[in-house]
Each structure stands twice: as C-alpha cells, then as structure tokens.
Amino acid sequence: MPGAWIWVARSGNMGRVFCVGGNWKCNGTKASIAALCNDLQGDAVDAASCEVVCFPPFIYGTYARELLREDFQMGVQNCWIGKGGAFTGEISADMIVDVGFGWACLGHSERRHLPQIKESDETIATKTKYALDAGLKVMFCIGELLEEREAGLTNSVNERQLKALADIISDWSNVVIAYEPVWAIGTGKVATPDQAQETHAAIRDWLAKAVSTEVAESTRILYGGSVSASNCVELAKKPDIDGFLVGGASLKKDFLTIVDSYKQK
Ligand SMILES: O=C(CO)COP(=O)(O)O
Numbered sequence: 001m002p003g004a005w006i007w008v009a010r011s012g013n014m015g016r017v018f019c020v021g022g023n024w025k026c027n028g029t030k031a032s033i034a035a036l037c038n039d040l041q042g043d044a045v046d047a048a049s050c051e052v053v054c055f056p057p058f059i060y061g062t063y064a065r066e067l068l069r070e071d072f073q074m075g076v077q078n079c080w081i082g083k084g085g086a087f088t089g090e091i092s093a094d095m096i097v098d099v100g101f102g103w104a105c106l107g108h109s110e111r112r113h114l115p116q117i118k119e120s121d122e123t124i125a126t127k128t129k130y131a132l133d134a135g136l137k138v139m140f141c142i143g144e145l146l147e148e149r150e151a152g153l154t155n156s157v158n159e160r161q162l163k164a165l166a167d168i169i170s171d172w173s174n175v176v177i178a179y180e181p182v183w184a185i186g187t188g189k190v191a192t193p194d195q196a197q198e199t200h201a202a203i204r205d206w207l208a209k210a211v212s213t214e215v216a217e218s219t220r221i222l223y224g225g226s227v228s229a230s231n232c233v234e235l236a237k238k239p240d241i242d243g244f245l246v247g248g249a250s251l252k253k254d255f256l257t258i259v260d261s262y263k264q265k
Pocket residue numbers: 023108180184185186187188224225226227245246247248249
C-alpha cells in the first residue's frame with residue numbers, strides 16, 4: 001500500500017536490522033558466566049528485527065557458547081592484525097572463524113587509549129580489514145574523549161577514526177559502527193538521545209560524502225556508553241540509532257530489557 005511505502009522511505013532506515021552487542025570486557029568466572037547465561041534465557045528474539053552478539057573474554061568463549069542461548073551470536077573483543085604465525089599470545093581472525101565465532105569488536109576506546117595498549121587508527125583499520133577478509137563481521141568502535149568533545153572536535157575525531165578504515169576497505173556490508181563517546185563509558189554519564197542522534201547523523205553524513213550514500217543508509221550505527229534498562233528506549237527511538245554496544249549492563253539480566261528496545265523502532 002502506497003502509504004506504508006512512503007513511511008519506509010521517509011524513515012530513512014533502509015531496513016537496517018537493530019543490533020545489540022554485549023561487551024563483557026575482562027570480566028567473568030566460570031561460575032558468573034554460567035549464572036549470566038542462565039539469567040539471559042528468554043523468549044527468542046525476532047531475527048529479522050534484531051541481532052544480538054555477546055563478546056566474552058577469549059578464554060571463556062567456547063564455554064560461554066555452550067551455555068548461552070542459541071539466538072545470541074558470539075564474538076571476540078580483539079584479534080591479531082594479520083595471519084597467524086610466530087606471534088606469541090595472539091589469536092588470529094582465521095582461528096576465530098575456525099572455532100565458529102562470527103564477530104570481532106575492534107577499535108574499542110580501551111584499546112585505543114589505555115597506555116598499556118595504545119592501538120593506533122591504522123592498526124585498528126588494518127586489523128579490521130584482515131578480520132573482514134577472514135570472514136568476520138566487525139563492530140568497529142569510534143568515539144571522542146571528553147576534552148575532544150569540549151574542544152568541539154567530536155565529529156573530526158570520529159571522521160579521522162573512520163577515514164583510516166575507509167582508506168583501505170570498500171565493502172562495508174559486514175561493518176557495524178559503534179559510536180562510544182569515551183566520557184560516557186562506564187561513567188553513568190550517558191549521552192542524551194539528542195546528543196547521540198546528532199553525532200550519529202553526522203557519522204552517516206560523513207559516510208555519504210566519503211564512501212557512498214548506499215553505505216551511509218545501510219550501515220548500522222550503534223550507540224555505546226552507560227546504556228541501561230532505563231535509558232535504552234528513548235535512545236532507541238532516535239532515527240539514526242540502530243542499536244547499542246553495552247558494557248556493564250550486559251553482565252546483568254537488564255541486558256534483556258536493552259535487547260527488547262528493538263520493539264520501539
Ligand atoms: O564500553 C562500552 C561497551 O563497549 C560501554 O560500557 P558501559 O556500558 O559500561 O558504559
């Protein structure tokens with residue numbers, strides 16, 4: 001019916017499937033993961049409307065896969081920059097694919113900024129390209145520090161981080177962007193829905209200019225940073241917010257409430 005078609009066209013959503021990631025970071029024990037997987041049992045998520053991915057620590061990946069509900073996908077929080085070999089302590093994208101995991105979360109601000117890690121834009125982009133070529137989907141994290149936001153640099157920081165990737169890939173179909181303002185991560189200071197929407201729209205505009213309108217319209221942009229059961233619905237209603245990357249609340253039953261916010265789109 002024509003009315004319905006016009007609504008879809010105006011929404012500008014281009015069929016982007018809502019996506020929620022749970023980044024467990026460096027947390028968990030066998031006992032706590034078993035309890036969490038039990039708490040996360042629930043009615044199956046409609047796969048055509050929402051995709052859910054959990055990112056446990058590497059060492060618990062296989063264990064978590066056995067316990068986690070089947071409609072939640074699994075990913076890793078990092079991977080090596082290229083093919084495997086004499087790289088002590090590293091895990092390659094090919095190995096991650098081999099054990100059956102579909103996703104990598106790359107470019108997280110903790111890996112960009114912690115002085116013990118300090119991954120550069122180029123390192124993250126190169127890793128992402130290798131992971132994509134190996135067959136993984138990538139949750140590509142970007143975002144500004146508090147001082148950068150205060151200096152009015154939010155969009156230029158996001159664009160610089162994205163440009164490093166745009167310079168070396170052309171196929172964006174397996175990339176999901178996670179915008180995580182660093183000042184909102186683990187602080188309880190969530191970006192307001194308007195602040196998040198404004199930045200997501202700027203990211204989409206940049207993709208349209210620097211990559212293509214098709215990529216801009218089809219690429220999902222998730223918000224991350226103190227997402228909770230109480231703020232997720234207002235954020236999810238914003239047109240350019242296509243889901244969430246969740247830290248602390250992904251370790252609690254609240255994660256299910258956040259996943260359910262896809263019903264508000
Ligand atoms: O870093 C995050 C997800 O990757 C966000 O963490 P919090 O949800 O704990 O703020």
